[in-house]
Structures are given as structure tokens and as C-alpha cells.
Amino acid sequence: MLVFAGALVIGQQLFPLGSPNRDEPVYLAFADMLRDGRLTLSASEHWPFRPWASGRVDGRIVLKYAPPWPAVLAVFDAAVGYARAASALAAAAATVLVGLLARQVVDRTSTAVLAAAFFGLTPMVLIQGGTALSYVFQVALGVGTVIVLVAGARRSSLRLLALAGFLFGLCAFARAFDAVIFVGPFAAFTLLWHWRRIVAFGVGALPSLGAFLAYNALIVGGIHLLPFTVTGDKDGFGFGERGVFPDSTVPFTFLNGLEGTVTNLAWLVPWSFGGPILLALAVLGVRRARPSEVKRGLLLMAGAYSLAYVFFWGSYAIVHHWRGAASLGPFYHLPLLVPLAIFGAIGLGDVIERVRRPPRAVTAVTLVVMAVMTLAWIPPKIAASETIRRRFARAEAVADDMPSPGLLFLTDQGVFGFDSWTPFLFNDPDLDQPVLYPEDRAAENFAVIDRFPGRHYARLVALPDNTVPRRFKLVTLEVQTAASLDVTLQIQPPLGTRAQAYVVDGRREVLRPVEPLTRWTITPRPDPAPSGLAEPGRFTVGFASGTLAFGMELVTVDTGAVERWEIRIPYRVVDDRIELLRPGRGFRMAGGLWIDADTSSLLREAPGG
Numbered sequence: 001m002l003v004f005a006g007a008l009v010i011g012q013q014l015f016p017l018g019s020p021n022r023d024e025p026v027y028l029a030f031a032d033m034l035r036d037g038r039l040t041l042s043a044s045e046h047w048p049f050r051p052w053a054s055g056r057v058d059g060r061i062v063l064k065y066a067p068p069w070p071a072v073l074a075v076f077d078a079a080v081g082y083a084r085a086a087s088a089l090a091a092a093a094a095t096v097l098v099g100l101l102a103r104q105v106v107d108r109t110s111t112a113v114l115a116a117a118f119f120g121l122t123p124m125v126l127i128q129g130g131t132a133l134s135y136v137f138q139v140a141l142g143v144g145t146v147i148v149l150v151a152g153a154r155r156s157s158l159r160l161l162a163l164a165g166f167l168f169g170l171c172a173f174a175r176a177f178d179a180v181i182f183v184g185p186f187a188a189f190t191l192l193w194h195w196r197r198i199v200a201f202g203v204g205a206l207p208s209l210g211a212f213l214a215y216n217a218l219i220v221g222g223i224h225l226l227p228f229t230v231t232g233d234k235d236g237f238g239f240g241e242r243g244v245f246p247d248s249t250v251p252f253t254f255l256n257g258l259e260g261t262v263t264n265l266a267w268l269v270p271w272s273f274g275g276p277i278l279l280a281l282a283v284l285g286v287r288r289a290r291p292s293e294v295k296r297g298l299l300l301m302a303g304a305y306s307l308a309y310v311f312f313w314g315s316y317a318i319v320h321h322w323r324g325a326a327s328l329g330p331f332y333h334l335p336l337l338v339p340l341a342i343f344g345a346i347g348l349g350d351v352i353e354r355v356r357r358p359p360r361a362v363t364a365v366t367l368v369v370m371a372v373m374t375l376a377w378i379p380p381k382i383a384a385s386e387t388i389r390r391r392f393a394r395a396e397a398v399a400d401d402m403p404s405p406g407l408l409f410l411t412d413q414g415v416f417g418f419d420s421w422t423p424f425l426f427n428d429p430d431l432d433q434p435v436l437y438p439e440d441r442a443a444e445n446f447a448v449i450d451r452f453p454g455r456h457y458a459r460l461v462a463l464p465d466n467t468v469p470r471r472f473k474l475v476t477l478e479v480q481t482a483a484s485l486d487v488t489l490q491i492q493p494p495l496g497t498r499a500q501a502y503v504v505d506g507r508r509e510v511l512r513p514v515e516p517l518t519r520w521t522i523t524p525r526p527d528p529a530p531s532g533l534a535e536p537g538r539f540t541v542g543f544a545s546g547t548l549a550f551g552m553e554l555v556t557v558d559t560g561a562v563e564r565w566e567i568r569i570p571y572r573v574v575d576d577r578i579e580l581l582r583p584g585r586g587f588r589m590a591g592g593l594w595i596d597a598d599t600s601s602l603l604r605e606a607p608g609g
Contacts, residue, residue: 003095003120007088007129014385015084017392017424019131020327023065025423026053027132030063030070031077036429039067039219048438048448049427052417053244055230057221062230064244067215068174069134084132091129094140095120101143102342104150104294106349114345114363118278122337123374123381124271124329135331138175142182143338145171149183150294153190153197161197162204169208173215176226177237181308182335185300189293235313242313245415250321252313260316261309264330267319270377271329272337274370278344281351285343288350298339305336322418327384391470395421398472399460404434407448407457409477411585411596413439421462421472443545443570445581449479461585463598481579484523487569490604491518491552498555503539505546505571510539511553520550522580524573545572548580549587552603564589565603 018024029051033041040060041050053064076086099116103109119125128136145167152160168187171179191197217223220230228235232246239257243249269275289295309315315332318324324331348366352359399422402408412420425437438448440459449457456476463471493499501518502511521538541548551566569584583605588597 001092003126003129004088004092006126007091008085009130010126011084011088011130014127014382014389015130017389017396019133020385020388021131021133021324021331022418022420022423023053024132025426026051026063026065027070027073027134028083029426029429030065030067031073031083033063033429034067034071034074035078038429039215041429046427046429046431048441048444049431049436050414050439051426052413052415052420053231055232057219057230060219062219062227064227064231065134066173066175066212066227068170069137072137073132084130087131087133087136088129090137090140091120091125094125094136094143097140097143097147098338098341100147101294101338102345104147105289105292105298105342106346108349110359111345111349114348115342117367118273118344119337119341121273121371121374122271122341123273123378124331124334125337127328127381127385128331128334131328133328133331134174135334138171138178138182139335139338141167141171141174142179142335145183146186146294146297149186149190149201152200153194153293158196158200161191161200165201165204165206166208168201169205169210169212173208173212176212177308178335181304182301185304186293186297188300189296237311239311242317244418247415250313250317252316254310256316257310257312260313260319261306263319264309264315264325264333265306265336267325267330268333268336268340271381272340273374274344275373275377277366277370277373278340281345281347282340282343283347284350285345285347289343289346298342302336302339305333309333323384327381327388329381391421392424394470395460395462395472396424398474399425399435401474402435402458403456405452405455406435407452407455408435408437408474409440409445409448409457409459410437411440411459411461413437414441421470422460440585442547442568443572443581445570446479446545446572446579449581459585462596475583478582479579480582481574481577483577484521485578485580486519486521487548487550487580487605488517488519489550489552489567492602493552493554494602496557498557500553502549502551502553502566504549504551505539505541505543522548522571522578524576524578541571541573541578543573545570547571548584550584550603550605554602565597565599567599567603567605 033039040062043056043059043061046061050061051063054061055064072086073083077083095116098119099112102112102115125136145164148160148167149164151157152164168179168183171183191201213223216225220227231244234242234246234249235244239252239254241249242252269279272278286299309332318330348363352362355362399408410422410425412422427433427437436452458477459475461473461475463473489501491499491501500511502509503520523538523540547568548571549566549568551564554563565588567584567586570581572579586597586599587594
């Protein structure tokens with residue numbers, strides 16, 4: 001009850017708009033889809049509105065995560081109107097189950113209660129229980145499977161073994177890799193060389209594993225394919241270029257994986273209840289616990305997790321590329337808290353016997369010291385999430401100003417949704433809502449505007465300043481149409497630089513000397529052809545649609561360093577007339593990469609130009 005209440009409070013107070021992990025809206029969007037009777041979405045209708053971690057399979061949008069956990073969220077959303085209550089209940093259930101698993105190692109109720117307390121009062125469990133993420137649910141499912149598996153083996157109960165097989169299939173359906181390395185070690189010690197047990201386990205697994213494989217075959221495109229693969233082949237185990245989408249990757253080497261795993265394991269200590277004290281108690285507990293298949297399974301599972309995630313780029317990324325471990329803990333290694341809590345409880349029993357003091361006094365003093373140490377580490381963890389919460393709240397306040405009915409284009413969806421400013425803004429599966437939130441996709445925005453006529457449309461942008469949290473603004477968009485359109489730029493190059501203005505439509509670039517007011521007249525060609533030679537001040541586009549980039553190239557006189565600032569304006573040609581969606585977005589090239597920027601100090605569209 002304490003864990004359930006604590007996780008609920010954390011979810012409502014710290015994550016009212018979602019946690020720093022942008023996978024949350026993907027799970028919640030999938031829950032909405034299931035409530036609406038959908039497993040997929042039509043790519044032709046929903047692509048600009050899709051959840052970010054999704055891909056296209058045979059004309060359908062398939063989400064990156066499997067349906068078991070979203071189904072649980074959907075049930076709680078329908079039953080109590082608060083989907084995250086499912087996570088709080090999962091944290092509470094996992095706490096009880098860890099205590100029950102501890103009883104399989106040592107036949108002492110007090111030790112089991114301590115193991116449950118050490119697990120449930122861990123900051124990472126409480127914080128994860130306040131989100132809509134699947135990690136705590138997966139641990140609860142895995143521990144429950146192991147308990148039934150061990151009980152079935154000890155009692156030679158084929159029914160329990162069949163139930164364990166069914167639960168293992170659910171584990172695999174939810175998170176296949178975690179199911180194997182969590183349940184696999186226990187299965188090896190309890191099923192190996194017992195063919196009747198293996199058969200019972202396998203028969204029980206047929207329904208759930210069958211549903212898992214059928215989903216892969218019918219929805220993902222192949223019985224051997226996992227939903228996790230729909231965003232591309234770069235998000236998986238192994239080394240090389242890694243990322244959720246092939247368009248946004250980082251290099252990942254074996255040394256990166258090793259360093260990432262060591263860092264995650266080190267971070268696990270302050271994210272556990274009592275930190276180094278619990279770790280020391282767990283070491284004692286390993287020596288004290290009597291030999292059993294559960295003890296061996298716990299140790300092998302801990303080793304498997306530590307080794308396996310060396311090969312996954314995500315555990316390295318949450319430390320270096322996205323500081324998720326700072327606000328949510330090293331969540332990929334959350335299952336390691338199970339052996340840590342169980343052996344820690346056994347170790348505390350060993351300490352009590354050694355000091356020969358009243359057990360209650362020793363336990364009370366130890367728990368108080370561990371609680372004080374844990375509380376001392378809480379403020380920075382909350383501060384990291386609090387900054388994100390305030391950032392989301394500022395973005396929400398600005399988004400709420402969007403007139404209805406409206407189209408609010410978001411610049412950080414799709415490939416860059418992992419760093420979204422507005423993960424709490426997502427679309428209903430039927431797209432029937434006052435304000436829709438399509439991805440800002442340059443010239444493709446015209447098709448969205450045509451599809452939903454009569455709506456206001458605007459762009460939500462983050463102001464590129466150093467305020468913490470970031471500030472946002474709503475930029476009202478306007479479609480300008482004419483046989484030719486003028487774009488006037490006010491250019492102010494800094495001292496000590498050489499500058500020239502340029503315009504490019506993605507295929508052809510034209511440069512000209514900088515003037516304080518540089519005007520380009522944009523004219524479409526009647527026939528599709530490459531952009532023609534520009535007359536003085538005139539640029540002719542010969543493509544049906546695209547993005548016009550108006551910019552300034554700066555060369556520092558002393559160093560020769562080249563820097564570019566530009567404004568990008570979507571365009572399309574319709575019946576020999578050109579349409580521009582204005583104002584454009586500002587960008588700056590830094591380190592060979594284009595990033596959003598405020599160009600107003602150097603480069604600016606003149607009002608009415």
C-alpha cells in the first residue's frame with residue numbers, strides 16, 4: 001500500500017504531463033488505439049499525426065512497442081480514468097512478489113518482508129511506478145513467472161509449470177529480450193533434464209507465445225520480426241552506428257558498451273534503498289544464503305543482465321546522449337534490484353546474528369540509516385525531473401493559446417520525438433479533436449492544411465535562449481499565393497566577417513553579394529525543370545514543392561571559419577502560381593549540423609516582404 005500510494009503521488013506531482021522519457025506517450029497512444037479497437041493506423045491518414053516511435057509496414061503505422069503493457073494501461077484508463085495507476089499497482093505487485101521470491105531462498109517471513117521493503121522503497125521503483133513506462137510491469141511479470149516456475153518444479157505440478165509457461169509467453173510478448181535473460185536462468189536450473197517439466201512448460205506457453213508470433217507475422221511483417229524493429233535496423237544489439245531511426249545515429253563501440261554498463265551499475269547503487277549499505281549486505285547475503293536453484297538463478301540472472309546490456313547502445317545513450325539515468329535511474333538494469341534486495345535482506349539477518357543484539361533494534365537502526373542515506377540522494381533526482389516538468393508546463397501554457405479548431409505543427413516529432421518539448425500533445429486515433437498536432441514537415445504541411453480546411457494553423461517553437469526551463473512561443477502561419485512573391489531579408493553581418501547572401505530550393509543554390517536589404521523575387525516555371533539561372537534578384541523554381549532556404553554565409557576573416565544562418569520557407573507551385581507558408585524557421589549550421597536558431601540578430605524576414 002505504501003509503494004502504491006508513493007508511486008501515485010510521484011506520478012501526479014512530478015509527472016503530471018509525463019516523465020522525461022518520451023516513450024511514455026507511445027505507450028499511452030497505443031492504449032488509446034486499443035480502446036478504439038485498433039492495433040495499427042492507416043499510414044495515408046495518420047502519418048503526420050503518428051506517435052514518434054513508430055514505423056510504416058505495408059501501408060500501416062505500427063508502433064515500436066508490443067501490446068501487452070498498453071492493454072493494461074487501456075484497462076486502467078477505462079476503469080479509473082488514470083492509466084498511470086497501472087504502473088503504481090505494478091510497482092506494488094512487484095514489491096509483494098519479490099518478498100514471495102525471497103521466501104524461496106530463505107524460509108523466514110521477516111527476511112521476506114525486508115526484501116520487499118528494500119525493493120519497493122527503492123527510489124527507482126517508486127519513480128518508475130509513477131510513469132507509464134513498462135519496466136516495473138516487466139519485473140513484476142518476470143518475478144511472478146519465476147515464483148510459479150519454482151513452485152511447480154518443487155511440487156512436480158505440471159499445472160503450475162504450464163501456468164509458468166503461459167506467463168513466460170506473456171513476458172516474451174511484452175519484452176522478448178528481457179524475458180529470456182530474466183526467466184531463462186531459472187528455467188535452466190529447474191527444467192533442464194526433466195522432459196516432462198519441459199513439455200508442460202512448453203504446452204502452457206503455446207497460447208501466449210502463439211499470440212506473440214501471430215502479432216509479429218500479421219502486424220510487423222514476419223514471424224521472426226519484433227515490433228522494436230519497425231523504426232529501422234539501427235536500434236538493436238551490436239556495434240556500429242546506432243539510433244532509433246537510421247536518420248539519427250551515433251557511433252557505438254564495444255568500449256562504449258562496456259563503459260555504459262559499468263556506469264549504469266555504478267548508478268544503480270545510489271538509486272537503490274540504502275545504496276552502499278544495501279550492496280554490502282547483499283554481498284554478505286550471497287555467502288549466507290543456502291544453495292538452491294533460486295539462488296543460482298538470481299546470480300546467473302544478475303550476470304546475464306550485466307553482460308547482455310554491454311551490447312545494447314541504449315544503456316550507453318541514457319548516460320551520455322540523453323541523461324535519462326539522471327532523472328529516472330538506470331532503468332534498463334532495474335531487474336538487478338531483485339537479487340540486490342533479496343540478498344540484502346538475507347545479509348541483514350546475518351548481521352543480526354553476528355552482533356548478538358535484539359533483532360528489532362538492529363533492524364530499526366539499519367533501516368533508519370539506510371532511509372536517511374536514501375533521502376539525502378533524493379533532491380538531485382527530483383530536481384532533474386522537476387526541470388523537465390516546468391519545461392513541459394511552459395510548453396503546455398503556450399499550446400493552450402492555440403485557437404480552435406486548429407492545426408498546431410510540432411517541430412520535434414518523428415525522428416526527433418525522443419527529445420520532444422511536447423510529448424503530452426498527441427492525437428486521438430480517430431483524429432477527431434479541436435486541435436490536432438501534426439509533425440512540422442515543411443512542404444508536406446500544405447497537404448495537411450488542405451485536408452483540414454477552415455482551421456487555424458500555427459507552429460510551436462522553443463526560443464533558442466539560455467533560460468531554464470526553456471521558453472516557447474506560438475507562431476501563426478499564413479499561406480501567401482501569387483504569380484511571383486518577394487522575400488526581403490534584412491542582413492547585418494558582424495564585423496570581421498565576409499558575407500554573401502544565398503537562396504536554394506534544395507537542388508540549386510544561387511549566391512549574391514550582401515546588401516542591407518536583399519530582395520529575392522520567387523517565380524515558378526510553368527514546366528517541371530531544374531531551377532533556372534537567376535537574374536539579378538530573381539530566383540526561378542522548377543519543382544512542384546519543396547523548401548526555399550534564404551541565408552547568409554559568413555567567413556571569419558582571421559580564421560577562415562565558415563558559418564551559415566538561414567530561414568527555411570516551405571513552398572509549392574499550383575497552376576503557375578507559387579505558395580509560401582510563412583514565416584519560415586530559422587537555422588544555424590554548427591559543427592556541420594543544422595540546428596534550430598533565432599536568426600533575428602543577423603537575418604530576418606522583413607514584415608510584409
